[in-house]
Every structure is written in C-alpha cells, then in structure tokens.
Amino acid sequence: MKLSTKGRYGLRALIDLALYGEKEAVSIQSISARQMISDSYLEQLVRKLKKAGLVTSVRGAQGGYRLAKPAQEISVGDVLRALEGSIEAVSCGDENNANCLGQDLCVARYVWEKVNKSIQETVDSIMISQLVEESRRIQEKTGSDM
Secondary structure, three states: OOOOHHHHHHHHHHHHHHHHOOOOOEOHHHHHHHHOOOHHHHHHHHHHHHHOOOEEEEOOOOOEEEEOOOHHHOEHHHHHHHHHOOOOOOHHHOOOOOOOOOOOOOOHHHHHHHHHHHHHHHHHHOEHHHHHHHHHHHHHHHOOOO
C-alpha cells in the first residue's frame, strides 16, 4: 500500500494542528510555513478533515483551525480514511469484492485479509497524541521547531 500526498501531508498537518492549536486556533498559513505544504493544497486537505469531524474552524481575526476532539481520541486511521478513503492494501481480501471470480476457492485471499487487518489495526492503534509527544521529543533533542 502506498499513501498519496493527501494522506502523508494531511497527517503532518493534523499533527501540526495538535501541536500548535492547544491554546488558540492555527492558521493555514502557519501550518503551510512549518510543514512546507502549499496553502491551497492544505485548504483542500483541511476541508476533508473538517467534513470528517476531525477539525473545526474558528472565524475572526484570531481564526483558523483546531482539533474537533482531543488528540488522544483521533487515530492515524481516522485521518487516513478521511483523506484517502479505503486504506486496504489489496481489495482482494474484501468479502464483497464482486470482481473476484475464484473468491470462494482462493487460498491467497487469506493472506490479503491478514495484511488488510494488520494495516487497519496498526493505524487505528496509533493516536495523534502519541505522535505529538514524539514530535516534542524530537524538537527537544534537535532544538528545532517543526
């Protein structure tokens, strides 16, 4: 499975939002500058994250975006599904795959089901709060502001 820039950049943006949005809303421009993602692309990603209920917008002079719920309640899987849709490595492992002619007899399907389940469990077990803490450790170690 290969994630598109939507998933990779969107995850970076959400981590940035969690890091810098604890006290006040964070602007697209500030995320863009720190993460080196264009404003227009970031706006598209944030729209999808907002539609999925992961971020909220704040209007006004001090406006911007904030997490819609605590970082410990948002998984990497939530973010990737909001931006990428399905995050299965292979649709062959899907029981509803009508394109598979030998579905009932295919032993390889067992492999794809296990791979897909493993991916789902992994991304659902990593919370944004864990990535925020890891980011803070890296910042402390390197002295940089990501």
